[in-house]
Amino acid sequence: MLATYRTDRSYDWNYRHGPSFAGRVPAVPATPAKTFLGLPVRARIGIAAGLLLNSRWVELYARLGFDILTYKTVRAAARRSHPLPNWVFLERARGRLPRGARAAVRTAPRRGADVAVLSSTVSFGMPSKPPAAWMRDVARARRALGKGQVLNVSVVASPAPGDPPARMIDEFARLAGLACEAGAQVVEANLSCPNVCSAEGDIYHDAALSGRIARAMKRAAGATPVLLKIGYLPARRGLGRLLESVAGGADGVVMVNGIAVRIQRPDGAAAFGRGRASAGVLGRMVHAPSVAQVRSAVELVRERRLPLAVIGVGGVATPEDAGDFFAAGAQAVMLGSAPMYDPFLAIRIKRSHPQW
Numbered sequence: 001m002l003a004t005y006r007t008d009r010s011y012d013w014n015y016r017h018g019p020s021f022a023g024r025v026p027a028v029p030a031t032p033a034k035t036f037l038g039l040p041v042r043a044r045i046g047i048a049a050g051l052l053l054n055s056r057w058v059e060l061y062a063r064l065g066f067d068i069l070t071y072k073t074v075r076a077a078a079r080r081s082h083p084l085p086n087w088v089f090l091e092r093a094r095g096r097l098p099r100g101a102r103a104a105v106r107t108a109p110r111r112g113a114d115v116a117v118l119s120s121t122v123s124f125g126m127p128s129k130p131p132a133a134w135m136r137d138v139a140r141a142r143r144a145l146g147k148g149q150v151l152n153v154s155v156v157a158s159p160a161p162g163d164p165p166a167r168m169i170d171e172f173a174r175l176a177g178l179a180c181e182a183g184a185q186v187v188e189a190n191l192s193c194p195n196v197c198s199a200e201g202d203i204y205h206d207a208a209l210s211g212r213i214a215r216a217m218k219r220a221a222g223a224t225p226v227l228l229k230i231g232y233l234p235a236r237r238g239l240g241r242l243l244e245s246v247a248g249g250a251d252g253v254v255m256v257n258g259i260a261v262r263i264q265r266p267d268g269a270a271a272f273g274r275g276r277a278s279a280g281v282l283g284r285m286v287h288a289p290s291v292a293q294v295r296s297a298v299e300l301v302r303e304r305r306l307p308l309a310v311i312g313v314g315g316v317a318t319p320e321d322a323g324d325f326f327a328a329g330a331q332a333v334m335l336g337s338a339p340m341y342d343p344f345l346a347i348r349i350k351r352s353h354p355q356w
């Protein structure tokens with residue numbers, strides 16, 4: 001199967017030369033019109049923040065039938081990527097994610113053949129171009145979309161150690177304003193990067209701070225919907241507190257980001273090297289916990305009548321996986337890693353389930 005992202009090449013190489021796709025794009029099945037956060041879409045199936053490094057990537061995946069396109073997280077100042085490796089496949093571990101303080105997963109020597117059961121892990125450190133560059137490129141990405149397609153731009157603040165929360169909140173708000181000015185139809189704050197070892201990685205654990213960020217972004221974004229990307233939060237009480245706090249500011253929550261676990265090579269050494277011992281696991285291993293969290297979030301939103309959309313991400317590699325999230329009550333389903341090695345997935349999903 002084709003892979004659009006070259007894992008043997010750097011992030012910069014993939015940014016400049018990707019996506020690696022030489023094939024013909026098959027016809028995308030026509031599907032009935034729907035809405036996503038009030039915007040018209042042909043399907044509530046999209047690409048999560050990650051694979052769409054720039055407008056060329058957005059354009060390819062829009063042509064491949066994904067209708068909610070998330071531009072990979074950008075910052076208020078340029079940031080370099082971590083060095084290689086950045087994206088590594090994992091041993092199957094019976095498809096289950098090991099948990100606990102000492103849990104670790106082993107890398108696989110090569111990608112397995114059956115794309116429906118793959119798990120992988122990424123460690124990029126959320127690189128970014130400077131705002132002037134990404135804003136020009138976001139405008140290009142927007143122009144590349146067709147009718148019934150929506151551009152979501154993911155942003156993150158870059159707090160220095162010891163910075164007061166107010167500075168970070170202002171930065172999220174400023175980024176929301178810049179993303180909207182550039183052409184974003186939805187803006188998403190990444191409150192949950194499992195691969196950065198600094199404060200921006202686990203903001204979602206702080207319900208009050210997340211709420212303040214959501215409200216500040218909403219003020220800056222005006223009529224443009226605001227989403228928050230959150231990570232693994234299996235305790236219902238903590239999830240409820242977070243949802244209560246962000247409702248009214250954010251229009252929706254996207255969950256679950258990659259789940260952080262220690263990543264080791266088969267010889268036991270840290271796969272990404274020093275200072276990058278753990279990283280977010282993606283794919284098959286995180287599907288069941290992601291669906292369970294979406295189900296809890298949807299129940300909480302309904303019980304407490306919160307004005308929030310819940311959007312599912314995590315381990316979708318087949319139409320049935322997407323169905324798990326819709327059955328759990330998700331309003332849209334986003335795919336992170338599988339479209340890299342299975343770019344025709346949206347076409348298959350639209351063929352089998354035009355109603356999504």
Ligand SMILES: Cc1cc2nc3c(=O)[nH]c(=O)nc-3n(C[C@H](O)[C@H](O)[C@H](O)COP(=O)(O)O)c2cc1C
Nearest residue numbers: 048049050073190257258282283314315335336337
């Ligand atoms: C190459 C790559 C880069 C990613 N970078 C980001 C990022 O910049 N911001 C973010 O919120 N999530 C990022 N993610 C996480 C995805 O949005 C998604 O949450 C994760 O891949 C789980 O979905 P999956 O199991 O379908 O892969 C990235 C994922 C991949 C594959």
